[in-house]
Amino acid sequence: MCGITGFVDYNKSLTNEDALNMIKKLNHRGPDHFEVNFYEYENYNISFAHARLSIIDLSSNANQPLVYKHLKLVFNGEIYNYQEIKRDLIQKGHIFSTHSDTEVVIHAFEEWSIQCVDKFIGMFAFAIHDELSQKVYIFKDRAGIKPLYYSNYGNRFLFASELKSLLELNDFKRDINENALLCFFQQSYIPAPYSIYKYANKLDGGQFIIFDLLTNKLQIQTYWNVFDFFDKSKKTSDDYETAKEKINTLFVSATKYRMISDVPIGVFLSGGYDSSLIASLLTKEVNEKIKTFTIGFDIGNNEAPFAKEIAQHLNTEHFEYYMKVDDAKSIINDLAYYFDEPFGDSSVIPTTFISKKASEKVKVVLSADGGDELFFGYNHFELYKQYANQIHKIPEPFTKITSILLFVYSLFYSKRGFKYRKLRLLSEILKSKKTNRHSILFNNLFQISSPYLLNSILNIKNDFIKEPLLNAELFENESDEFMALAYKNYLQYDILKKVDIATMSASIEGREPLMDHRLLEYAASLPLNYKYDGRTKKRILKDIMYEKYLPKRLMDRPKTGFTVPIYDWLKTDLSYLFEDFCSIEKLNQSGYLNANACKEYINQFLSNQQVDETVVWKILTFQMWYFKWIKQ
Numbered sequence: 231m232c233g234i235t236g237f238v239d240y241n242k243s244l245t246n247e248d249a250l251n252m253i254k255k256l257n258h259r260g261p262d263h264f265e266v267n268f269y270e271y272e273n274y275n276i277s278f279a280h281a282r283l284s285i286i287d288l289s290s291n292a293n294q295p296l297v298y299k300h301l302k303l304v305f306n307g308e309i310y311n312y313q314e315i316k317r318d319l320i321q322k323g324h325i326f327s328t329h330s331d332t333e334v335v336i337h338a339f340e341e342w343s344i345q346c347v348d349k350f351i352g353m354f355a356f357a358i359h360d361e362l363s364q365k366v367y368i369f370k371d372r373a374g375i376k377p378l379y380y381s382n383y384g385n386r387f388l389f390a391s392e393l394k395s396l397l398e399l400n401d402f403k404r405d406i407n408e409n410a411l412l413c414f415f416q417q418s419y420i421p422a423p424y425s426i427y428k429y430a431n432k433l434d435g436g437q438f439i440i441f442d443l444l445t446n447k448l449q450i451q452t453y454w455n456v457f458d459f460f461d462k463s464k465k466t467s468d469d470y471e472t473a474k475e476k477i478n479t480l481f482v483s484a485t486k487y488r489m490i491s492d493v494p495i496g497v498f499l500s501g502g503y504d505s506s507l508i509a510s511l512l513t514k515e516v517n518e519k520i521k522t523f524t525i526g527f528d529i530g531n532n533e534a535p536f537a538k539e540i541a542q543h544l545n546t547e548h549f550e551y552y553m554k555v556d557d558a559k560s561i562i563n564d565l566a567y568y569f570d571e572p573f574g575d576s577s578v579i580p581t582t583f584i585s586k587k588a589s590e591k592v593k594v595v596l597s598a599d600g601g602d603e604l605f606f607g608y609n610h611f612e613l614y615k616q617y618a619n620q621i622h623k624i625p626e627p628f629t630k631i632t633s634i635l636l637f638v639y640s641l642f643y644s645k646r647g648f649k650y651r652k653l654r655l656l657s658e659i660l661k662s663k664k665t666n667r668h669s670i671l672f673n674n675l676f677q678i679s680s681p682y683l684l685n686s687i688l689n690i691k692n693d694f695i696k697e698p699l700l701n702a703e704l705f706e707n708e709s710d711e712f713m714a715l716a717y718k719n720y721l722q723y724d725i726l727k728k729v730d731i732a733t734m735s736a737s738i739e740g741r742e743p744l745m746d747h748r749l750l751e752y753a754a755s756l757p758l759n760y761k762y763d764g765r766t767k768k769r770i771l772k773d774i775m776y777e778k779y780l781p782k783r784l785m786d787r788p789k790t791g792f793t794v795p796i797y798d799w800l801k802t803d804l805s806y807l808f809e810d811f812c813s814i815e816k817l818n819q820s821g822y823l824n825a826n827a828c829k830e831y832i833n834q835f836l837s838n839q840q841v842d843e844t845v846v847w848k849i850l851t852f853q854m855w856y857f858k859w860i861k862q
Contacts, residue, residue: 233259233281234304235390236357238366240274240446252395253279259391259734267295267302274443276359280304285594285739288492292330300361303336306391307354307376310487315349344438347453351487351746357389366441372454372747374435374722377730382448383429387441394570396430397859403429404860408690411822415684415848418574419723426571435722454747459754460714462706466755473760476752478774484746485511493593496521498584501536503768503775503785504598508743510779513544521591522546525553525584529795540784551587553580555803558796565851566858568735574848575724576796581732589736599725600744603717604753605768606709606761617671618708621659633660683842687827709758797843801836808832811853820856823849
């Protein structure tokens with residue numbers, strides 16, 4: 231796990247020192263070694279830089295950037311099956327000088343060109359400069375675990391693991407992308423291709439860039455798309471028992487791959503099904519005691535006692551930490567630095583806290599994200615199915631009049647109430663094009679904030695929603711569509727980003743067994759009733775758990791989730807943050823917020839009136855970000 235950055239500069243004004251400053255900003259991602267390669271060509275300067283967190287082959291021979299023949303490489307991530315690929319390459323005549331997966335990547339590219347990525351099982355973002363073809367190639371892993379930003383503006387091409395690296399260039403334009411800002415307030419995150427800045431973009435999972443050095447032209451291509459595997463024409467004919475065995479085999483393989491390391495490894499154990507399954511499997515596969523890490527709270531949802539009971543049953547070396555408000559203070563002060571574009575998921579606070587605690591014991595930690603998206607774990611899925619069915623029942627000629635009637639009916643309910651939001655949402659969906667309705671429904675169910683509320687607090691028109699491009703006819707049912715959308719959007723740009731930034735801020739590597747693409751490809755092909763039979767969510771995963779790993783008595787309880795009592799603290803010990811960042815004067819400075827409306831909403835929150843608390847958090851985090859990176 232590392233940080234990468236680089237540039238191609240046709241102005242020939244950027245220097246080795248600029249590259250050095252850019253990579254130093256990523257020191258938390260790779261504190262063990264950093265290095266810069268800088269080359270001057272006739273028409274451009276090019277630089278690749280790397281900050282290393284040493285995980286596999288700890289020797290200096292595995293440092294980057296790596297140069298081999300006509301190829302130069304910077305690589306962030308892990309290729310878990312690198313040893314098998316290496317054996318294939320040796321049979322083809324390749325000679326290796328290190329034991330690292332990095333060297334396997336560059337040899338694989340030489341052998342198979344862009345098709346090399348099809349052979350990789352792992353998480354990665356890497357860039358290759360090919361002097362022979364005079365092109366730069368940049369790849370991102372299928373699920374989008376590893377971040378990659380790029381900018382192609384002002385006669386130069388830039389890339390980096392984090393935006394703060396690009397901001398080290400004094401003339402980088404920090405103009406805010408209004409569509410990205412709306413995405414943040416609507417959804418709490420900013421999806422690809424947007425970043426918060428107009429002149430920078432994100433690479434999406436399963437995509438790669440080809441940048442032609444001769445023409446200064448950039449192409450983006452897709453080598454893997456989650457929607458392809460939910461195709462109703464590709465459903466498996468496997469019976470339920472066969473499917474269970476295949477899922478378990480894939481799960482074992484994915485988890486064992488993610489144990490490959492030359493440094494200590496632990497597990498985030500929340501007490502839920504997914505993390506308990508990972509911890510259970512490891513205790514069967516590893517000879518020594520595994521380390522497990524759990525976070526607890528004195529108020530609100532607290533799964534720590536459940537996690538402790540599971541750890542005792544599995545006989546792990548268990549570390550339990552209770553988070554206090556003073557711990558939150560120290561983390562919140564640094565949030566705007568590590569999340570260098572607005573990010574509205576408050577669970578990043580406990581994730582960062584437990585990452586820092588785990589870093590005292592291990593250098594790699596396994597996390598259990600993805601189970602809800604793969605196996606129908608969210609309550610949202612049922613709601614989506616209900617709404618979609620209601621929409622389908624209305625004949626197309628009557629959708630416009632129905633939309634008007636729903637709008638009028640909504641006026642009889644409180645604007646803060648669920649019934650009002652539901653009626654207005656259905657009204658808006660029926661007004662839209664038929665092909666866009668499911669995408670709009672998905673985005674609204676996963677954006678906690680009401681668009682009608684946002685219209686009052688934003689000075690920009692709230693009429694933009696990033697809609698994934700998909701064909702609803704591809705899917706067998708609405709639930710498959712929703713799981714695919716959740717995997718593509720919410721999982722990648724909220725959950726995975728949160729874990730990446732939180733773990734990297736503590737200089738440890740987070741690994742995701744459930745994000746193994748082989749697991750997704752098979753799980754997507756399963757009939758819905760294997761995952762949800764109308765009563766039990768994650769049915770197949772739970773059956774595997776009870777039959778092979780843990781007794782039902784330890785796990786049979788309602789889903790609670792990983793939450794932090796941030797809103798209680800914001801009304802008490804952390805209320806000073808509103809004074810520091812949300813005065814009328816400061817709310818006015820960006821020009822994007824309606825200062826009076828925001829201030830009134832915050833005051834309602836502080837006086838315990840019924841408000842959407844997530845909007846209060848997004849206002850605050852936007853202000854903290856703005857005064858860190860824009861109005862410094």
